[in-house]
Amino acid sequence: xxxxxxxxxxxxxxxxxxxxxxxxxxxxxxxxxxxxxxxxxxxxxxxxxxxxxxxxxxxxxxxxxxxxxxxxxxxxxxxxxxxxxxxxxxxxxxxxxxxxxxxxxxxxxxxxxxxxxxxxxxxxxxxxxxxxxxxxxxxxxxxxxxxxxxxxxxxxxxxxxxxxxxxxxxxxxxxxxxxxxxxxxxxxxxxxxxxxxxxxxxxxxxxxxxxxxxxxxxxxxxxxxxxxxxxxxxxxxxxxxxxxxxxxxxxxxxxxxxxxxxxxxxxxxxxxxxxxxxxxx
Amino acid sequence: xxxxxxxxxxxxxxxxxxxxxxxxxxxxxxxxxxxxxxxxxxxxxxxxxxxxxxxxxxxxxxxxxxxxxxxxxxxxxxxxxxxxxxxxxxxxxxxxxxxxxxxxxxxxxxxxxxxxxxxxxxxxxxxxxxxxxxxxxxxxxxxxxxxxxxxxxxxxxxxxxxxxxxxxxxxxxxxxxxxxxxxxxxxxxxxxxxxxxxxxxxxxxxxxxxxxxxxxxxxxxxxxxxxxxxxxxxxxxxxxxxxxxxxxxxxxxxxxxxxxxxxxxxxxxxxxxxxxxxxxxxx
Numbered sequence: 001x002x003x004x005x006x007x008x009x010x011x012x013x014x015x016x017x018x019x020x021x022x023x024x025x026x027x028x029x030x031x032x033x034x035x036x037x038x039x040x041x042x043x044x045x046x047x048x049x050x051x052x053x054x055x056x057x058x059x060x061x062x063x064x065x066x067x068x069x070x071x072x073x074x075x076x077x078x079x080x081x082x083x084x085x086x087x088x089x090x091x092x093x094x095x096x097x098x099x100x101x102x103x104x105x106x107x108x109x110x111x112x113x114x115x116x117x118x119x120x121x122x123x124x125x126x127x128x129x130x131x132x133x134x135x136x137x138x139x140x141x142x143x144x145x146x147x148x149x150x151x152x153x154x155x156x157x158x159x160x161x162x163x164x165x166x167x168x169x170x171x172x173x174x175x176x177x178x179x180x181x182x183x184x185x186x187x188x189x190x191x192x193x194x195x196x197x198x199x200x201x202x203x204x205x206x207x208x209x210x211x212x213x214x215x216x217x218x219x220x221x222x223x224x225x226x227x228x229x230x231x232x233x234x235x236x237x238x239x240x241x242x243x244x245x246x247x248x249x250x251x252x253x254x255x256x257x258x259x260x261x262x263x264x265x266x267x268x269x270x271x272x273x274x275x276x277x278x279x280x281x
Numbered sequence: 282x283x284x285x286x287x288x289x290x291x292x293x294x295x296x297x298x299x300x301x302x303x304x305x306x307x308x309x310x311x312x313x314x315x316x317x318x319x320x321x322x323x324x325x326x327x328x329x330x331x332x333x334x335x336x337x338x339x340x341x342x343x344x345x346x347x348x349x350x351x352x353x354x355x356x357x358x359x360x361x362x363x364x365x366x367x368x369x370x371x372x373x374x375x376x377x378x379x380x381x382x383x384x385x386x387x388x389x390x391x392x393x394x395x396x397x398x399x400x401x402x403x404x405x406x407x408x409x410x411x412x413x414x415x416x417x418x419x420x421x422x423x424x425x426x427x428x429x430x431x432x433x434x435x436x437x438x439x440x441x442x443x444x445x446x447x448x449x450x451x452x453x454x455x456x457x458x459x460x461x462x463x464x465x466x467x468x469x470x471x472x473x474x475x476x477x478x479x480x481x482x483x484x485x486x487x488x489x490x491x492x493x494x495x496x497x498x499x500x501x502x503x504x505x506x507x508x509x510x511x512x513x514x515x516x517x518x519x520x521x522x523x524x525x526x527x528x529x530x531x532x533x534x535x536x537x538x539x540x541x542x543x544x545x546x547x548x549x550x551x552x553x554x555x556x557x558x559x560x561x562x563x564x
Contacts, residue, residue: 009377010377010378010379011376011377011378012379014373014376014378015378015379015380015384017373018370018373018374018378018384018388019380019384021370021388022384022387022388024437025387025388025390025391026387028399028402028403028406028437029390029402031402031405031406031410032402035405046413047410047413047414050409050410050413051410092299092302095295095299096295096296096299099292099295099296100296103292110296113296113300116300116303117300117303120303120307122543122546122547122550123307123311123543124497124498124519124539124542124543124546125498125519126498126518126519126522126523126539126542126543127310127311127314127536127539127540127542127543128306128307128310128311128314129522129523129526129527129539130314130317130324130522130526130527130532130535130536130539131309131310131311131313131314131317132306132310133527134313135305135309135310135313149302149306150306152302152306153302153303153305153306153307154306154307156299156303184287184291185287185288185291185292186291210393213395214393214394214395214396214397216395216396216397216500216501216504217500217501217519217523221523221527231395232395232397232398235397235398235401236397236504239401246405249401250402250405253398253401253402256395256398257394257395257398260393260394260395261390261393261394264390264393268386268389271389271393272385272386272389272445275392275442275445276445276446276449279442279446279487279491280446280449280484280487
């Protein structure tokens with residue numbers, strides 16, 4: 001408790017400056033909210049007219065935006081893509097992370113596999129984009145399934161690296177003990193290693209989910225012909241069709257931002273930890 | 282001996298399907314992309330081999346050249362702006378302040394939001410709000426200023442991410458270092474320059490690499506703010522490849538562009554990691 005005495009006093013100037021700085025974060029969201037709550041007739045060209053609070057509170061714009069963008073369908077699609085990708089990613093990436101992490105020191109083959117998959121990190125989507133569009137169309141998965149396949153592969157390098165890095169902290173003796181008791185390799189993995197890697201599952205889940213939830217480019221090129229929308233894609237179609245009704249547009253944008261904001265509200269700590277762990281490792 | 286073989290077989294059984302999947306959706310399209318870059322494929326119909334013509338055309342194409350200049354200008358400016366701002370913010374958020382965790386949480390919000398929708402919101406801000414405030418025309422309509430608007434939007438989101446990484450870096454600096462420093466009279470800028478900064482060098486490297494790579498691949502913000510305009514002045518490389526390759530009938534030509542872009546990304550990543558690791562200080 002000695003530290004507490006030595007601690008500096010609270011710096012109020014810095015606190016106040018930081019609170020003032022928050023305006024830059026909040027202002028765009030405030031602007032979006034005010035405009036979403038107004039009617040086109042309430043919009044004037046002066047700043048006061050644009051940014052003042054609406055005269056009457058009405059959720060009509062939100063209701064209309066939900067109908068026009070087929071909000072629930074897009075939300076469900078985004079959710080399905082994110083969720084299925086998460087389940088597959090955690091299952092596959094932890095396995096490859098485990099096998100490669102345990103063997104790359106002793107085996108040339110797994111050393112190569114490690115480098116091979118890591119090299120995928122440097123491949124920009126731009127070069128894969130056009131061939132992937134052709135390829136997914138040829139095998140009939142130019143839809144959500146194709147998008148999920150792409151994500152599983154795109155996130156593999158990073159996630160494999162995270163898992164095999166985490167594995168260094170898990171003593172080999174655990175597996176050996178299980179093996180002595182007669183457990184096979186699969187069983188050892190699922191009953192011992194997989195549960196122990198739980199903290200890394202959380203990091204991987206946060207990073208992968210944030211990335212896929214907000215991604216535009218992959219679904220845009222791969223499933224644009226399927227008649228299905230993800231939440232961001234719905235905003236894009238909406239923008240080109242109804243771009244001039246800003247009140248409606250902003251209601252729609254806010255609806256698109258809302259799920260992740262709610263999620264952040266409840267899992268803030270896990271998200272921040274996950275992001276830092278992923279970047280620093 | 283039998284036991285080991287069993288285990289190795291299981292390992293292979295686990296690895297091979299995953300490798301096959303990775304090959305199909307990463308290596309195979311990469312190879313195809315390289316092959317397409319030697320053809321005059323339009324994206325449909327038949328095509329012929331054209332050898333290196335796409336590549337020689339690429340270096341003479343003014344539009345491609347402009348998109349590289351624009352993308353590099355955007356990436357370098359944004360990286361500098363973002364790192365300066367997030368270092369200042371991280372130092373503030375790491376000092377002795379009230380509401381520390383709430384403030385940290387709030388400042389991170391921009392990062393979780395989708396770049397496309399954020400872009401649309403800022404599009405309105407630059408088109409209507411800012412001109413109304415400053416009595417000027419929209420930045421987005423000006424070939425001279427549109428790129429600055431894109432830097433602002435990129436920075437708004439990335440500062441959040443980089444700040445969090447810097448904060449975790451600052452936390453790794455042991456208290457004793459500052460105590461020893463304060464005996465020698467290290468305060469303010471001197472303290473930061475000679476104590477904090479060298480010790481968070483690895484985090485600086487991470488942030489530089491992250492920023493550069495993300496900004497070089499910028500797409501969503503362009504799509505939402507300018508669609509490459511006005512007068513093609515804000516076409517990023519990714520946007521040009523998408524736009525002309527997918528819809529403009531330049532599948533083969535833009536594949537060559539993508540190959541060059543790929544080489545650029547690899548070279549840059551390697552160079553940055555080399556440069557960064559040589560300057561890291563060990564405690």
